Amino acid sequence: MAGRVAGKKIFVTGAAQGLGAAIARVVAAEGAKVALADINQGGVEALARDLNTQHGAGAAFAYALDVTREEQWIATLEAANAAMGGISGLVNNAGVAGGKGGVEEMELETFRKVMSVNVDSVFLGAKHAIKYLAQNQPGSIVNISSIAGLIASWNTPAYNASKAAVWLLSKNIALYCAKKGLDVRSNSIHPTFIDTPILDPLRGMFGKDEAEAKLARQVPLGRIGKPDDIALAGLYLLSDESRFVTGAELKVDGGISAM
Ligand SMILES: NC(=O)c1ccc[n+]([C@@H]2O[C@H](COP(=O)([O-])OP(=O)(O)OC[C@H]3O[C@@H](n4cnc5c(N)ncnc54)[C@H](O)[C@@H]3O)[C@@H](O)[C@H]2O)c1
Numbered sequence: 635m636a637g638r639v640a641g642k643k644i645f646v647t648g649a650a651q652g653l654g655a656a657i658a659r660v661v662a663a664e665g666a667k668v669a670l671a672d673i674n675q676g677g678v679e680a681l682a683r684d685l686n687t688q689h690g691a692g693a694a695f696a697y698a699l700d701v702t703r704e705e706q707w708i709a710t711l712e713a714a715n716a717a718m719g720g721i722s723g724l725v726n727n728a729g730v731a732g733g734k735g736g737v738e739e740m741e742l743e744t745f746r747k748v749m750s751v752n753v754d755s756v757f758l759g760a761k762h763a764i765k766y767l768a769q770n771q772p773g774s775i776v777n778i779s780s781i782a783g784l785i786a787s788w789n790t791p792a793y794n795a796s797k798a799a800v801w802l803l804s805k806n807i808a809l810y811c812a813k814k815g816l817d818v819r820s821n822s823i824h825p826t827f828i829d830t831p832i833l834d835p836l837r838g839m840f841g842k843d844e845a846e847a848k849l850a851r852q853v854p855l856g857r858i859g860k861p862d863d864i865a866l867a868g869l870y871l872l873s874d875e876s877r878f879v880t881g882a883e884l885k886v887d888g889g890i891s892a893m
Pocket of ligand 1: 647648649650651652653654671672673674677699700701702727728729730731751778779780781824825826827828829830831832833
């Protein structure tokens with residue numbers, strides 16, 4: 635049976651661990667080729683080896699990429715396009731949680747660093763990948779925002795601002811591609827707390843069980859999410875099942891934003 639993304643060629647950033655790795659695993663299992671990009675080169679190489687063992691040689695390719703660096707984006711997309719025989723999907727997933735503290739306490743340098751990793755990455759990825767997606771229509775861009783891009787907290791100014799920017803930039807990209815007459819969609823996913831290493835600082839502060847229980851108490855469904863909860867949303871947006879969905883935000887948040 636053909637997979638849900640059979641024949642697709644998908645470029646995933648921040649793919650060494652967490653949500654990026656989960657998305658890569660799910661789409662590879664559903665028939666796509668994947669290009670795995672991350673500043674953690676060892677991490678993406680290990681995942682590529684694993685996926686090539688599971689799905690056959692040529693299923694996955696690994697690249698060192700710092701998503702804040704334009705010249706690296708250009709070179710890596712060119713290499714991935716050659717390796718996979720095209721690019722039809724882009725997942726802008728790499729991101730950092732950023733410093734905690736009120737707006738008066740946060741250093742400008744911290745704010746800029748978070749904006750750079752979380753927002754410049756989406757701008758640069760779209761800016762340089764659209765030409766490849768245009769050659770492989772229908773194309774799909776999936777940007778991993780956060781519920782924190784829709785709902786603020788008092789102590790995460792950089793993360794809130796960056797994820798809100800990803801939300802609207804996704805819509806801007808959707809309208810730009812449509813205006814150009816391209817069948818290239820752009821959507822954002824908004825997870826709440828998901829069980830990945832991004833939660834480790836909190837686990838360090840309160841201990842694993844108490845940290846996860848604290849987070850779970852804020853979620854109407856009473857639990858934190860699993861990486862596959864986000865990967866399956868990504869799979870839908872990367873597949874042709876979502877062919878009429880663009881400029882949308884998909885909240886995968888256990889009900890938090892309904893309150
Ligand atoms: N896990 C959650 O609770 C949660 C909730 C909402 C949104 N998100 C978002 O999901 C995305 C993935 O988060 P995660 O939980 O998997 O985090 P994670 O920390 O486990 O993984 C992030 C990955 O991004 C990579 N990365 C960081 N900076 C990079 C850079 N400059 N260039 C290239 N790669 C870089 C890291 O090496 C790492 O492999 C992020 O954008 C995050 O903001 C996560």
